[in-house]
Amino acid sequence: MTSLKTAFYLSAALVLSAHAASAADTIKIGVLNDQSGVFADNGGVGSVAAAKLAAEEFGGEINGMKIEIITADHQNKPDVAAATARRWIDNEKVDMIADGAASSAGFAILEVAKQKNKIFTISGPGSSDFTGKACSPISFHFNYDTYALSKLTSEAITKAGGNTWYFISADYAFGHALQRDATKFIEGAGGKVIGSSAHPLGTADMASFLLQAQGSKAKVVGLATSGADVQTAIKQAGEFGIVESGQQLAGLLVFITDVNALGLKATQGLQVTTSFYWDLNEQTRAWSKRYFALTNNKVPSMVQAGVYSGVHHYLAAVKAAGTKDTDAVAKKMHDLKVNDAYNKDVTVRPDGRVLHTMYLVQVKKPEESKYKFDYYKVVTTSPGEQAFRPMSEGNCPLVKG
Numbered sequence: 001m002t003s004l005k006t007a008f009y010l011s012a013a014l015v016l017s018a019h020a021a022s023a024a025d026t027i028k029i030g031v032l033n034d035q036s037g038v039f040a041d042n043g044g045v046g047s048v049a050a051a052k053l054a055a056e057e058f059g060g061e062i063n064g065m066k067i068e069i070i071t072a073d074h075q076n077k078p079d080v081a082a083a084t085a086r087r088w089i090d091n092e093k094v095d096m097i098a099d100g101a102a103s104s105a106g107f108a109i110l111e112v113a114k115q116k117n118k119i120f121t122i123s124g125p126g127s128s129d130f131t132g133k134a135c136s137p138i139s140f141h142f143n144y145d146t147y148a149l150s151k152l153t154s155e156a157i158t159k160a161g162g163n164t165w166y167f168i169s170a171d172y173a174f175g176h177a178l179q180r181d182a183t184k185f186i187e188g189a190g191g192k193v194i195g196s197s198a199h200p201l202g203t204a205d206m207a208s209f210l211l212q213a214q215g216s217k218a219k220v221v222g223l224a225t226s227g228a229d230v231q232t233a234i235k236q237a238g239e240f241g242i243v244e245s246g247q248q249l250a251g252l253l254v255f256i257t258d259v260n261a262l263g264l265k266a267t268q269g270l271q272v273t274t275s276f277y278w279d280l281n282e283q284t285r286a287w288s289k290r291y292f293a294l295t296n297n298k299v300p301s302m303v304q305a306g307v308y309s310g311v312h313h314y315l316a317a318v319k320a321a322g323t324k325d326t327d328a329v330a331k332k333m334h335d336l337k338v339n340d341a342y343n344k345d346v347t348v349r350p351d352g353r354v355l356h357t358m359y360l361v362q363v364k365k366p367e368e369s370k371y372k373f374d375y376y377k378v379v380t381t382s383p384g385e386q387a388f389r390p391m392s393e394g395n396c397p398l399v400k401g
Contacts, residue, residue: 023093027324028068029055029311030094032084032109033124034101035073038202038227042255042301043124045071047099049294050308053287054315054340062319070094076101076201078108085112095324096121096314099307102201103127103174110139117326119333121310124303126226126253127177128389131353135396138330140313140352143275143306146174147389149252150182152273152360152382157220158189162248165191166218168209168233170225171198178224178252194218203229206236214240219248226253231261238266255301259375264366272363275356276305276342277376287341299373305342309354312340346384351396355384 031051035044048071055067070092074081081100088094089112096119100106106125113120113136120139122130128147130139154165165186169175175198183193195216197209210233213221221242223233230251237249251258254272278288278300287308291300316339317332318324338346338354347355361376369375391399 025065026068026093027062027065027315027318028070028092028094029314030085030088030092030097031069031071031099031307032074032081032088032097032101033071033099034076034105034227035071037076038229039076039101039124039303041257041261042227043099043101043303043307046291046295046298046300046304047123047307049291050300050304051098051311053290053294054308054312056290057312057340058315058319062315063322065318065324067315074101074105076105078104081105082108082112085109086116089113089116089118094118095326098310098314099123099303100125102172103130103177104172106130107134107173110134110136113138119314119326119330121307121314123306123310126174128181128394129173129177131349131351131389132394132396135351135394135398137398138326140310140333140348140354142310142313142354143302143356144253144273144358145353145388146178146181148358148382148387149273150178150185151387152358152380153250153252153271154182154222155185155189156271156360156380157248157250158186158191162220162250163189163191164218165193165220165222165250166213166216167193167196167222167224168206168213169196169198170229171200174226175224179222182222182224182252199225199229201229204232206233207240209233210237210240210242214242214245214247220250221247223249223251224253226255227258230254231258234258234262234266234270255303256299256373256375257301259363260299260373264364264369264375267363268365270363271379272361272376274302274359274361274376276300276302277359277361277378278373279376280342280359280378284342309338309340309343313338313348313354349391350399351391351394353388353391353394355388357384358382358387
């Protein structure tokens with residue numbers, strides 16, 4: 001009996017030892033997002049493909065450690081997001097988490113990442129609070145946020161004469177932050193918000209909200225929502241004749257995947273803020289060609305490009321640090337400039353904000369589009385230092401004083 005017990009414990013110890021060795025020899029990255037709901041198109045499995053493209057650029061391994069990408073669908077439920085992140089870190093030895101999708105789910109992931117001291121590169125969630133009151137040493141906000149979206153889009157439209165606004169906003173963290181930030185820039189440009197209504201996530205019928213917007217007589221109907229919800233709002237706004245009746249439609253977060261789904265006829269003339277456009281230059285076109293091949297010719301959104309950029313920068317930091325230790329890698333991520341297929345020498349601030357160049361673009365008319373996914377023309381280019389909120393205004397506890 002004693003010998004059997006000894007053999008059992010020895011066998012268990014060997015299994016645990018092998019598991020520990022395997023974890024030590026692997027850089028495990030988890031892409032956690034919405035793969036079946038309203039954000040599946042602009043993130044979803046496309047974000048997983050983007051992460052894989054980043055790993056490919058390092059040959060699939062760094063310093064003898066194999067890069068492994070895993071993924072899960074949190075269904076935009078904060079409790080599912082938190083439980084998955086905790087299980088990944090505790091049981092599956094995940095080293096970092098990417099994407100996040102909805103801001104509410106993103107904040108839940110961030111809390112677990114902070115507790116477990118694991119890096120979180122944020123791409124889908126848009127709340128500017130990720131680099132404000134919720135900032136942390138282990139979180140990095142790639143591509144857009146509600147401040148930059150609001151600054152470029154709402155400020156430009158207000159200055160052009162759209163000085164009264166009615167908001168239809170998503171009733172969760174992202175929508176509230178986007179309307180809050182946009183209001184600041186509208187008022188700063190001499191405009192006024194005269195009303196708003198909030199819709200639940202996944203609203204199939206926007207009729208009541210659109211009727212309230214029409215009744216307000218506001219010059220601009222601001223859509224502080226995203227994903228399938230913004231598609232529904234734009235489509236039904238056309239059915240209600242919002243634009244034909246003299247009001248302007250402003251989508252504060254419209255992805256190229258939304259334009260693709262709705263078509264140029266429905267979206268032509270919309271001004272959109274983005275950190276990434278596949279057809280911007282030779283580098284973005286070359287990267288997108290690889291993305292097309294991996295996704296059966298899907299057009300990449302800035303969320304998916306942001307996942308690629310976050311994972312790529314994390315891996316560059318692991319390589320430079322010579323270790324995957326969180327503290328060492330996080331320090332390198334702050335020290336190193338972001339350099340990838342669409343960023344050149346971009347700074348990461350102490351609050352975790354990645355200072356991407358942002359672009360205000362206009363959706364082309366159908367007759368202006370010359371080839372597949374030829375959707376945008378650049379109106380304004382804004383350096384990250386100008387596009388994003390000054391660090392002094394964010395109330396990030398890491399940088400006070």
